[in-house]
Amino acid sequence: MMERKERKPYWRHTKWQMLASVVPFLVLIIVLPLYASSLNTARFLGFPLGYFLSAHGIAIIAIFTVASFVNRQDVIDHWHGAHEDN
């Protein structure tokens, strides 16, 4: 079980992790499609780049964001003794 004095540092650490995961992702998904038209002049794997980044790119970034969040939050849980395996 987590020690009482660890609660605040744990939650502060968790809040920063939440912001680090969500904010860049939200900025990206809002901004990227707005520039798709100008990016479409370039190509990647045959796709117009703006379309590719808005469809495939955001899907890959979403998967990467959740995967990195899961791993990093698990490390935070273990660091502060907040994990489930006690």
Added chain:
Amino acid sequence: MITTSRARFVNPRLGAYFGIFVSLLTGLVLLLMIFEQLGTSEVLLRWGMLLGPLVLYCAIGVSVPSREALEFFASGRRVPAGYTGLGLASAAMGATGIVALTGTFFLIGFDALCLVIGGLAGFVVMAVMLAPFLRKFGAFTVPSYLGRRFESKPVRILAAALIAVPLLLLLAAELGMGAFAAAWLSGQSRGAMVLLLVLAMIATVVVGGMRSFNWSSSGQAIAALLALMVPVAIVAVMVTNFPLPQLTHGPLLRQLVYNEASQGIPVVAAPRFDFMLPGEGFAAVAKRFTAPFGSIGPGAFVVAMLTVLTGIAASPWLLPRVTMTPGVYETRKSLGWATVFFGLTMLTAASVSVFMRDFIMDVVKEGSPARLPDWMQELVRLGFMQFDATASPLVFTSFKLARDTVLLSLPVAAGLPNVFVYFAAAGIVAAALVAATAATMALANVVTEDVINGLSWEPMPKDARMLVGRISIAGVALLGGAFTLLAPTDPLRLLLWCFAITGSTLFPVLVLSIWWKRMNGFGALAGLGCGFTVAVLTILAGEAHIIGLDGALSGIVGLPAGALGAVLASLATPGPTRSMLELVREIRIPGGEVVYDREMRLMRLKNRERA
């Protein structure tokens, strides 16, 4: 070796069970394909493809009965991350997401991405901001969580009443889409097919509740995924020599862009908040595939994306499911799987629409062919396509496709055996069942836990609780069926309204309930009430053309109204009690016993002592 709590409850034979299911489904498709070549009547093949999988889903549901409340309402909390993720991805948008989005991609191309990006972002936000904490709390329904978090029965009952609206909208959308595919397969009326689907839902889940739902919906999601992927993968091999349609249609798309330009398909610039989503009927291609913001303006694109994001992140038909994993870590992982499956499905839908545009473009490029190709005549005969016979020379916009038939048109256009078209239709039925059953279960559990027993924190006795649960499932399913028949609206529109209302009502309150300790019961009441009222009024005003904002974008005012109501009411009233603060602190920590399970255990002990 250390056995962790993450793994000890999971059934190690799940893979074998679902392997058998996939083998049976594949066997059925192959058998029907052989029968088709042998000249068996089309009617028999269609009914076989409709009823065969339905029997399999019912068999899965009936084979996992529940004898304990924890099994009936939370599947025993032992559903692994992969299966949970698969179910979440399929239930998020259901058949409407697959079918209507494929058609929308076909008709307006890039602009349909606002719904896909919103869905993906919804899972990310749910994973980071909501799901792990609700898993730690462990309540069976969202209103139960809110009621206990704020120690307020009015919050619990108000939340139960308000979320019934989006759940019924989702149920109607999915039953409508499922009945459309089932009616096309069977040749029977839509009403009869709604009844068939409702009865199939009841038969599947009434025995085991959430346990039956979890495993049968895993089967349905696998069937829907296969029915979507397999025909497209075959078409991809035919067209690009590689069975990965999501990644290999790039050169085809580039060629399509050149051809669209040479055909004079316009590059349109929609006003900032225009939201011209295609409806159910026949329509010609409106704009070039990769050109952004031709039907949906940039402002509306962002708002629609955020509406879907908040709707999925706070969806009361998905959140109870994340509490059924063996632990908090598994819950986080399940959202990763959900993102993978959802992304894969949506990218496949986009590739279907590109292939379909390309097939039509090939015909158009020939100028004025003396006779339309056989597949086009077949599409016209099936009622999937309309063709302007007077057009000379042929242009791309001479062809009109019904939005919801684009997915079914691809196997016909590629000349695949008819069984593949039937399989795609059966996949639509499966996807509709996943989402419709998710909505039914969520609403039935809310009725059982938060309406009938809403004035008491102590649950009903075990047997009565499960009996009421079963009756609620049947009642909600029948109500949903009646609602579908009485309000036959475009399923995609119903789904978007559902997201707008859910996001406005629940998202601010749920997020603040975890991330802002100062929030109290008054804030929750105000947040729920303001968000819901503003969203519903905006939808009604938009549909009545009183304001110039499309109903699907009502989140732009509903969401801030909900957040503002929650914050202002919390600040204007006394702060939360010590026990409420302690509860928030507890749900923020993954370790330790599930809060709800501990409460139930202590309540049982107290009752035993009293007896």
